[in-house]
C-alpha cells in the first residue's frame with residue numbers, strides 16, 4: 001500500500017473557549033480543500049479519530065493554567081515540526097490572565113462551592129512563555145483568512161504573509177472615517193495588531209484591542225487622544241484589561257493608568 005504523503009495537521013486545546021478552533025470549521029468554502037491537503041491527526045472539535053505524532057503542523061489554542069497543561073505543551077512541542085499558536089489566549093494568556101493581577105485562591109473561594117477541588121496555577125500564561133513558537137496568530141477569535149494563509153504557506157513551504165501593522169492601517173485601506181477623529185469615540189486601533197480588517201470601526205464603534213498589541217505601539221500618545229475623548233484613567237485602564245491583559249505592552253499601558261488613579265497602590269497590579 002502506498003505511504004500516505006499528506007502532512008499531518010493537529011489541533012490542540014488548552015484553557016480557552018474553542019472559538020479559534022471553530023474558525024477553522026468556519027472556513028466553509030475552503031474546508032474541503034484544507035481537509036484534502038492534510039491529514040487531520042487530532043482535532044476534537046471535528047473528529048474523534050486521533051493519529052499519533054509526530055505532526056507536521058500543530059495549531060495550539062488556549063493558555064497554560066495548570067501544571068498538567070505545562071507538561072502537556074512540552075510533549076506537543078516535541079512532537080510538532082511547526083507550532084502555531086492561535087488566538088488571544090494562546091498568544092497572551094487570554095481574559096483569564098486577569099487572575100495574574102490578583103489572588104487566584106480568593107477568586108476560587110468566591111466562584112466554587114468546593115474550592116479545595118480546584119487544581120490550578122496562580123497564573124494564565126501564553127504558550128510562548130513555555131515553549132518555542134514558530135508563528136502566532138492574534139485575535140479573539142483569530143481571522144480565518146490569516147489562518148488559511150498560514151496553513152497554505154506552510155503546505156507550500158513558503159513564509160506566511162501576515163500583516164504586522166495596526167488596525168488604523170486597515171481602517172485606511174477600507175476607506176473608513178476614523179471614529180475617534182470624527183466622533184470622539186475611544187478606539188485602541190492605533191496600538192492594536194492588524195488582522196481583522198478593522199471590523200469594529202467599519203461598524204462605527206471603537207476597537208477594543210482583541211488582536212493584542214501591534215508590533216510597534218505608542219500607548220503614551222494614544223493616552224492623550226483617549227483622554228481627549230473624555231475617557232478617564234480608570235476607563236482607559238479597563239480598555240487594556242480585556243482579552244490581551246497579559247500582553248506586556250497592554251499590561252504596561254494598564255499600569256501607567258493605575259499610577260494616575262492610585263499612586264500608592266500601583267505596585268499591586
Ligand code: SF4
Pocket residue numbers: 167168169171172176177178179180181187188189190198201206207
Ligand atoms: S477608527 Fe480607530 S482604528 Fe480606525 S483609523 Fe481611527 S483610531 Fe485608527
Ligand code: SF4
Pocket residue numbers: 167192193196197198199200201206207208209210211212
Ligand atoms: S477592530 Fe479591534 S476589537 Fe474589533 S475585531 Fe478588530 S482588533 Fe478586535
